[in-house]
Amino acid sequence: MAGESDAAAAASREALVFEDTALVDATRKGDMSAFGTLVAKYQDRIFNMVSRMCPRRAEAEELTQEAFLRALERIGQFRGHSRFYTWLFRIAANLALSHRRRVGRIKFQSMTDPDSCGGTQADRLTAALAARRQPDPAKDAISAETARAVMAAIEELDDDFRLVVILRDVEGMDYAEVAEVTGAASGTVKSRLHRARLILREKLAHLVDVR
Amino acid sequence: MNKRDRIREQLSAYIDGELSPSQMQRVGEAVEADAELAAELESLRAVRELLRSLPAARAPGDLMDSILQQAERSRLVAAPAPAPTGALRWFRRFAIAAILAIAACIGAAIVTQLWTVPAAPTTAGRTGPAGRGTALAKNDKSEHNEQPGGYARKKYAVVAASAPSSAPAVANVDIYTGDLRAVQRDVERILGANSIKPATRRKSGRKAVAAFFHARRLSAGQVQYEIYATDDQIAAVRKELGPVIATQNAPRSFVKALRLSDSDASEYSGVLRQDRQVANERTPATSPSAERPSKPSPFLRVLRGLFGGGKAEKKRASSCPASRPGEGNGPVAASLPASRRKQDKKQKAQREQLAATSRAVANNQQSRLLITLNYRGDARSAPASRPSVPAVDRARGNR
Numbered sequence: 001m002a003g004e005s006d007a008a009a010a011a012s013r014e015a016l017v018f019e020d021t022a023l024v025d026a027t028r029k030g031d032m033s034a035f036g037t038l039v040a041k042y043q044d045r046i047f048n049m050v051s052r053m054c055p056r057r058a059e060a061e062e063l064t065q066e067a068f069l070r071a072l073e074r075i076g077q078f079r080g081h082s083r084f085y086t087w088l089f090r091i092a093a094n095l096a097l098s099h100r101r102r103v104g105r106i107k108f109q110s111m112t113d114p115d116s117c118g119g120t121q122a123d124r125l126t127a128a129l130a131a132r133r134q135p136d137p138a139k140d141a142i143s144a145e146t147a148r149a150v151m152a153a154i155e156e157l158d159d160d161f162r163l164v165v166i167l168r169d170v171e172g173m174d175y176a177e178v179a180e181v182t183g184a185a186s187g188t189v190k191s192r193l194h195r196a197r198l199i200l201r202e203k204l205a206h207l208v209d210v211r
Numbered sequence: 212m213n214k215r216d217r218i219r220e221q222l223s224a225y226i227d228g229e230l231s232p233s234q235m236q237r238v239g240e241a242v243e244a245d246a247e248l249a250a251e252l253e254s255l256r257a258v259r260e261l262l263r264s265l266p267a268a269r270a271p272g273d274l275m276d277s278i279l280q281q282a283e284r285s286r287l288v289a290a291p292a293p294a295p296t297g298a299l300r301w302f303r304r305f306a307i308a309a310i311l312a313i314a315a316c317i318g319a320a321i322v323t324q325l326w327t328v329p330a331a332p333t334t335a336g337r338t339g340p341a342g343r344g345t346a347l348a349k350n351d352k353s354e355h356n357e358q359p360g361g362y363a364r365k366k367y368a369v370v371a372a373s374a375p376s377s378a379p380a381v382a383n384v385d386i387y388t389g390d391l392r393a394v395q396r397d398v399e400r401i402l403g404a405n406s407i408k409p410a411t412r413r414k415s416g417r418k419a420v421a422a423f424f425h426a427r428r429l430s431a432g433q434v435q436y437e438i439y440a441t442d443d444q445i446a447a448v449r450k451e452l453g454p455v456i457a458t459q460n461a462p463r464s465f466v467k468a469l470r471l472s473d474s475d476a477s478e479y480s481g482v483l484r485q486d487r488q489v490a491n492e493r494t495p496a497t498s499p500s501a502e503r504p505s506k507p508s509p510f511l512r513v514l515r516g517l518f519g520g521g522k523a524e525k526k527r528a529s530s531c532p533a534s535r536p537g538e539g540n541g542p543v544a545a546s547l548p549a550s551r552r553k554q555d556k557k558q559k560a561q562r563e564q565l566a567a568t569s570r571a572v573a574n575n576q577q578s579r580l581l582i583t584l585n586y587r588g589d590a591r592s593a594p595a596s597r598p599s600v601p602a603v604d605r606a607r608g609n610r
Binding site: 032035036039040043044046047048051052058059060061062063064065066068069072095098099102146147150151154165168169170172174175190191193194197198200201204207208 | 220221222223224227229254255257258259261262263265266267268269270271274275277278279281282283389390391428430431432586
């Protein structure tokens, strides 16, 4: 069952990569609507990742915007050796990390407040992707308090550990993709992820026991 | 590390299915045989499930629009010029070589002068902080007429106008805001209202406008406006920035630091002059010796001989726009076709605009203002917790 879902996810990722290639080519030629499609596809994922790294919502918005603008600026340098979205995630992750280093550690704010997002085209387009990433609605059945506790625990991790955990467990990337985004070796990703989970297990012991 | 520890290290990769088949089998067998390892595996799995069950944050609905707007704007600003062809390419190369040569001459002159003249303390009466822009653009009429280097000074003033990074006075305004985009819009509106326009590029270089600004994004959450304008314009801009800053819940000290109570723009000009003086005192080592009673270096004398002197003055007089045919009201002008007259008129207007800029720089009227917008997530909610703002109204030397 798990194998089938993984295969389906891999197939869908391949399809996205193919589409991305065409969209990136069109963007290179100056087609802003193609760039708009790329933004619509990935804005939620990038925002989700950035907001886990920098929980202040306004900062996350700024960084997400900056990531896309930087991607557009450097799209000529994207050679297609890696996947577009891992390249994009790498830009966003680097921005988030440097932002964190600049402003220092900041106190966690809840990201679980309901957002008043309108039903724009971007929402509709990304809703399908979000649903594909989290096909089981039961997974969302987590209380706001638990989510706050988990986010606070993530917030206390070192930057390297936090990024790996977010990319793997929140964004659902495999180890190779995490390695592409972080620029670390696969073995390093594996050990960082294990250590991060051990730390989180200690911090969330009460929640882990309850569950 | 014993076998059990090695297995333990692989538990995370095991639950993620990121091990080779043989490793998966080995870890699986070890977990089945060891209850402690099995418990550890379950707890790690529970942690993973907790992380996976975090609700996904959704980007705000208008994010895409703002990204695309920003992208369009940056594309317009950074649009590459069409590839030059043929003669234009050669002309550009020649122009670049000429600019480099002039820059090298100026640099060599400054270095030579600093090298040959012993350092003297700066005098209190001088205006302008540091840099050749101030020294060479100082346009005293008597000095202009009497000294052989007068024309060279005039020429350098024009160079300074086209190279505003060394323009004289510098004032900084830092704004800390929770809504960067809104403040950007406000700042640009205020600049536009004061006839300060974005610097545009032409094929032959930067367009000569009397007051202009560059906008640049320093980093995520930090935008800087570099403004070149007259003291009066800068004073007006800073005055109008007051409500913007007040909207952002700036501390009272911030408002005071901006001297918003100084309603008179001319009074503010005095503040700018003080800024320059402070900058002079702070950076004496880099200040040029504009008023040092010293003998010019041989290299500088050669330069002055080249640029200044009788020949140059005569040449300048002969190339004066007013004395050109076609611009007066004589019979030659009447005989020219209308298109040519229009073109001449346009060129004259451009020359006058450039001359106005040069005069502003030469008379030390054009100053530089840096407005830096800094994103602060807590600007609206908790202004008191914001760190102190050190860079307000601070005179700074050249970059």
